[in-house]
Amino acid sequence: MATAAPVELGERESYLNAGHGFKSWLLTRDHKRISMLYLLSVTFFFFIGGIFALLIRLELLTPAGDLVQSDTYNKLFTMHGQVMVFFFLIPAVPAVLGNFLIPIMIGAKDLAFPRINLLSWYFYIGGGLLMVYTILVGGVDTGWTFYTPLSTEFANTHVITAILGIFLAGFSSILTGLNFIVTIHRMRAPGMTWNRLPLFVWSHYATSIIQVLGTPVVAITLVLVALERLFHLGIFNPQLGGDPLLFQHLFWFYSHPAVYIMILPGMGIVSEIVCCFSRKRIFGYQAMAMAVLGIAVLGFLVWAHHMFVAGISVYSALVFSLLSYFVAVPSAVKVFNWTATMYKGSISFQTPMLYAFGFIGLFTIGGLTGLFLACLGVDVHVTDTYFVIAHFHYVMVGGMVVAYLGGMHFWWPKISGRMYPEFWGKLAALIVFIGFNLTFFPQFILGYMGMPRRYHAYPAEFQILNVLSTAGATVLAVGYLLPMIYFVWSMRYGPIAPANPWNAAGLEWQIPSPPPTENFEEEPVVTWEAYNYEDLGAVPEKQEVSVGH
Amino acid sequence: MFSRLPFWPDAASTNATHVDALYIFLVMVSAIMTVLIFATLVFFAVKFRKRPGVKPEQIEGSKILEITWSTIPFGVFLAFFVWGAVIFFQERTPPQDATEVYTVAKQWMWKFEHAGGQREINELHVPVGRDVKMIMTSQDVIHSFYIPAFRIKQDVLPGRYTTEWFHATKPGTYHLFCAEYCGTEHSGMIGWVVVMDPRDYQAWLTTGGGNQPMTDTGAKLFSDLGCVMCHRADTPGRGPSLVGIYNRPVQLEDGRTIVADDNYIRESIMEPNAKVVKGFRPIMPTLQGQISDDQLNELIAYVKSIGQSQMTEPETTQQPASAAGAAPTGQ
Numbered sequence: 091m092a093t094a095a096p097v098e099l100g101e102r103e104s105y106l107n108a109g110h111g112f113k114s115w116l117l118t119r120d121h122k123r124i125s126m127l128y129l130l131s132v133t134f135f136f137f138i139g140g141i142f143a144l145l146i147r148l149e150l151l152t153p154a155g156d157l158v159q160s161d162t163y164n165k166l167f168t169m170h171g172q173v174m175v176f177f178f179l180i181p182a183v184p185a186v187l188g189n190f191l192i193p194i195m196i197g198a199k200d201l202a203f204p205r206i207n208l209l210s211w212y213f214y215i216g217g218g219l220l221m222v223y224t225i226l227v228g229g230v231d232t233g234w235t236f237y238t239p240l241s242t243e244f245a246n247t248h249v250i251t252a253i254l255g256i257f258l259a260g261f262s263s264i265l266t267g268l269n270f271i272v273t274i275h276r277m278r279a280p281g282m283t284w285n286r287l288p289l290f291v292w293s294h295y296a297t298s299i300i301q302v303l304g305t306p307v308v309a310i311t312l313v314l315v316a317l318e319r320l321f322h323l324g325i326f327n328p329q330l331g332g333d334p335l336l337f338q339h340l341f342w343f344y345s346h347p348a349v350y351i352m353i354l355p356g357m358g359i360v361s362e363i364v365c366c367f368s369r370k371r372i373f374g375y376q377a378m379a380m381a382v383l384g385i386a387v388l389g390f391l392v393w394a395h396h397m398f399v400a401g402i403s404v405y406s407a408l409v410f411s412l413l414s415y416f417v418a419v420p421s422a423v424k425v426f427n428w429t430a431t432m433y434k435g436s437i438s439f440q441t442p443m444l445y446a447f448g449f450i451g452l453f454t455i456g457g458l459t460g461l462f463l464a465c466l467g468v469d470v471h472v473t474d475t476y477f478v479i480a481h482f483h484y485v486m487v488g489g490m491v492v493a494y495l496g497g498m499h500f501w502w503p504k505i506s507g508r509m510y511p512e513f514w515g516k517l518a519a520l521i522v523f524i525g526f527n528l529t530f531f532p533q534f535i536l537g538y539m540g541m542p543r544r545y546h547a548y549p550a551e552f553q554i555l556n557v558l559s560t561a562g563a564t565v566l567a568v569g570y571l572l573p574m575i576y577f578v579w580s581m582r583y584g585p586i587a588p589a590n591p592w593n594a595a596g597l598e599w600q601i602p603s604p605p606p607t608e609n610f611e612e613e614p615v616v617t618w619e620a621y622n623y624e625d626l627g628a629v630p631e632k633q634e635v636s637v638g639h
Numbered sequence: 640m641f642s643r644l645p646f647w648p649d650a651a652s653t654n655a656t657h658v659d660a661l662y663i664f665l666v667m668v669s670a671i672m673t674v675l676i677f678a679t680l681v682f683f684a685v686k687f688r689k690r691p692g693v694k695p696e697q698i699e700g701s702k703i704l705e706i707t708w709s710t711i712p713f714g715v716f717l718a719f720f721v722w723g724a725v726i727f728f729q730e731r732t733p734p735q736d737a738t739e740v741y742t743v744a745k746q747w748m749w750k751f752e753h754a755g756g757q758r759e760i761n762e763l764h765v766p767v768g769r770d771v772k773m774i775m776t777s778q779d780v781i782h783s784f785y786i787p788a789f790r791i792k793q794d795v796l797p798g799r800y801t802t803e804w805f806h807a808t809k810p811g812t813y814h815l816f817c818a819e820y821c822g823t824e825h826s827g828m829i830g831w832v833v834v835m836d837p838r839d840y841q842a843w844l845t846t847g848g849g850n851q852p853m854t855d856t857g858a859k860l861f862s863d864l865g866c867v868m869c870h871r872a873d874t875p876g877r878g879p880s881l882v883g884i885y886n887r888p889v890q891l892e893d894g895r896t897i898v899a900d901d902n903y904i905r906e907s908i909m910e911p912n913a914k915v916v917k918g919f920r921p922i923m924p925t926l927q928g929q930i931s932d933d934q935l936n937e938l939i940a941y942v943k944s945i946g947q948s949q950m951t952e953p954e955t956t957q958q959p960a961s962a963a964g965a966a967p968t969g970q
Contacts, residue, residue: 160823240822407727
C-alpha cells in the first residue's frame with residue numbers, strides 16, 4: 091500500500107502525500123485515493139484470473155486431459171470467468187479511471203457521495219474476499235454463467251460463497267454507478283454543459299445507467315439460485331416445478347448489458363486518446379454521445395440472443411436476432427467516427443495512441459464476428475464453441491483491456507506524477523497486440539470446425555490451432571507483465587511528469603500532476619467545447635525534456 | 640464445397656451446405672469491411688502523421704456522413720438477418736414424415752431409441768438421404784446435442800422435449816458433442832453419428848437391436864399402467880379419447896386452445912392437472928416418478944401412433960368451422 095505513494099515529490103502537496111499510513115488510505119474519502127485502492131485490488135484479481143487462464147491454455151496444449159483432471163479444469167474456467175468478469179472487467183475502468191477522472195473532468199472537488207464511494211470499495215473487497223475464500227477452499231465448477239439446474243441441484247462445489255461474493259461486488263457496482271449519475275448531473279462546474287462533457291464522461295454516464303438498472307436483476311437471480319440450492323424452492327429446477335430457461339432469461343437480462351458495462355468506458359478512453367494524439371476535436375461529437383446512450387438502451391433488448399438454441403420459440407429468436415443487429419449500428423458509428431477524427435489530423439504515435447489503434451482494430455473484428463452470432467443460421471452452429479470464446483475475448487480483452495491499458499498509460503503521468511518509459515511502453519503495446527491475435531484468432535477457426543467450449547480434452551484434429559493459441563497466451567502474458575513492472579519502476583525512477591505532458595485538452599490536464607486533494611484551487615469556469623485542440627500546440631516530442639525546468 | 644480448405648469441417652447434411660454458404664458470405668463481407676477500415680486507418684496514420692508546420696484542420700462532423708454510415712451497414716446487417724432467419728426457420732421445421740429417434744441425455748451419456756426399439760448409447764446410426772428428427776429430453780441438467788458436420792445444435796432440457804432434425808447427405812462417421820456445460824465429465828459426453836447407406840442401415844436395424852418396436856412397448860405400458868381404462872378409443876371414458884389428437888388443437892377447461900404436440904402429451908402424463916381438456920375433471924394421477932424417461936418416450940410414441948391413426952376424426956376439425964361459421968349465434 092505504501093508503495094503507491096512516490097517518495098519525495100518536493101514541497102507540493104498532492105493527494106498521494108496528503109496523509110500517511112494505512113488508516114489514511116483505508117478511511118479516505120478522496121475519490122483519487124479510492125481509485126488507487128481499486129487499482130491495487132483489480133490488478134490483484136487480474137493476476138488471479140490470468141493465472142487461471144494460463145493454466146487453461148497449458149491444459150489445452152495437448153488433446154488428452156493430462157495436466158489437470160476434468161474437475162480441476164471445470165473449476166479453472168469457472169473461476170477465470172467469474173474473477174475476470176465480476177472482479178476485473180466490470181470495475182476496472184469505471185472504478186479506477188472513472189473514479190479518478192470524472193470529478194476532475196467536470197470540474198468538481200470529488201464525487202457527490204464520497205462516503206458511498208468508499209463503501210462501494212468495501213463491498214467490492216468483501217465480495218473479493220469471499221471469492222478468494224471460495225478459491226482457497228476448493229473452488230466452484232458451475233461455469234461463470236451458473237446455469238440451472240446444474241448450479242442449484244447437481245454441482246457440489248462452493249456455489250453459495252461464490253454467489254455471495256458476486257452479490258456483494260454487485261452492490262459495489264450499483265453504488266459506483268449511482269454516484270457517477272448524481273455527480274454528472276449535479277456537480278458540473280459552471281459552463282460545463284452536457285454538450286461540453288468529454289466523451290469519457292458520457293460513456294461512464296451510459297455505463298452507470300446499466301449498472302444501476304441491470305445489476306439488481308442479476309443480484310436477485312443469484313439469490314434465487316441460492317434459495318433453490320439451500321431450501322429446494324422450485325424456481326428453476328423442473329423436478330421441483332421450476333423453469334430452467336427462466337434462469338437464463340434473468341441472467342442474460344443483466345449479463346448481456348454487462349458486456350456494455352465493460353466496453354463503453356473503454357470507448358470513452360479511446361475517444362480521449364484519439365483526439366489528443368490526432369490534435370483534433372472528435373468527429374461527430376453528438377453522434378458519439380448518442381451512440382453510447384443508444385448502446386446502453388438497446389443493450390437491454392437483446393439478451394435472448396444468448397439463447398437461440400436453448401429452447402426458446404422460433405419467433406422470439408427472430409425478434410432478438412433483429413434487435414441484435416440494431417445494437418450493432420451505434421457500435422459501427424463509433425468506429426467510423428474515430429477513424430474520421432484522424433482525417434486531416436496531426437497524428438503522433440505514443441504508447442496510448444498505439445493502444446487506441448489496437449482497440450479500434452480488435453474491436454472491429456470483435457464487433458463484426460458478433461454479427462455472425464446474431465445471425466440465426468450461423469449461430470446455431472457456432473454458439474457454445476470456441477467461436478464465441480474468440481468473439482467475446484476480442485471485445486473484452488482486445489477491446490476493454492487494451493483500452494484500459496491505453497488509458498493507464500495516458501493518465502499515468504497525472505495519477506502518479508511520473509512518466510513511464512516510452513520505449514518499453516511501445517514495446518509492450520506491440521507484444522500485447524501480437525500475443526492477443528495469436529491467442530484468439532485461431533479460436534475463431536476452431537469454433538467453426540466445431541470445437542465445443544469448456545472441454546478439457548478434445549479430438550486430435552483441433553490440436554494445431556490450440557498450440558498456436560497457447561503460444562499466443564504466453565506472449566500476451568509477457569505483454570501484461572511489462573507494464574506492471576515499469577509502472578511500479580516509474581513511481582520511484584520515472585522522470586517527474588509535468589501537469590500536461592501530452593498538451594492535451596480537458597480539465598484534468600490543467601491541474602498539477604499528481605493533483606492536490608481538492609483537485610482545483612478555485613472552481614473552474616468552462617467557456618470552451620471539449621477537445622478544443624485548435625487552442626493547443628503539438629504533442630511534446632520528448633517528455634523528459636519538458637521536465638527540466 | 641469448401642471441405643478441401645484446411646481447417647474446414649466436414650459438411651454432411653443439407654443444412655451444412657446452407658450454413659456454409661451463409662458463413663462464407665459473412666466472412667467475405669466482414670473481410671471487406673475490415674480491410675476498408677484498416678486501410679483507412681493506415682492511410683490516415685501515414686498521410687496525416689505529425690509533420691512540422693502542418694496544422695491539423697478542425698472538423699466538427701457531418702450529419703450526412705453519420706446517416707450514411709448508419710444506414711448502409713444497417714442494410715447489410717438486414718441481409719445477414721434475413722438469410723440467417725431463413726436457414727434457422729428450415730432448421731426448426733422438421734418435415735412431417737421424418738424418421739423419429741428418441742434421445743435421453745444424462746450426465747454423461749447419450750441414449751437413443753429408434754422406432755423399431757433398437758437402443759444405442761453414444762452412437763447414433765442414421766440412413767443417408769432421409770429426414771431424421773431427434774426428440775430429446777434430459778434426465779438431469781441441460782445438455783446440448785451438437786453435430787458439427789450437420790451444423791446443428793439444440794439444447795436438451797429436463798422436463799420437456801426439444802427437437803432437431805437433419806438430412807444427412809454423405810455416409811461417414813461424424814462427431815457428436817455435448818455443447819452445453821453439464822458438469823464433471825462434460826468433455827467426455829461425446830459420441831459418433833454413423834451415417835449409412837440405406838441398405839447397410841436396414842441391415843443394421845435388423846441386427847443392431849432386434850427389440851420390439853417402441854409403439855408396441857408403449858402399447859403394453861398403456862394397458863399395464865391402466866391408461867386404457869379411462870382413455871378409451873371406442874366409447875367415451877373418464878378421460879378424453881386419444882384417437883386422432885396428435886398435433887391437433889385441443890380445447891382446455893380454461894377456454895384456451897392448444898396443440899397436442901409431444902410436449903403437451905408429456906406434460907399431461909407427468910402433470911395431468913396442468914392443462915385439463917374441456918369437459919373432463921382433473922382426476923388423472925401423475926406418473927411422475929413411476930416411469931423412466933425411456934418408458935415415457937415409449938408411452939408417448941404409442942399415444943402419438945394412435946393420435947395419428949384417424950386423421951379424419953371429426954371431433955377436433957370441427958372447431959375452426961364452428962368458430963368461424965357459428966360464432967354470431969354461438970355465444
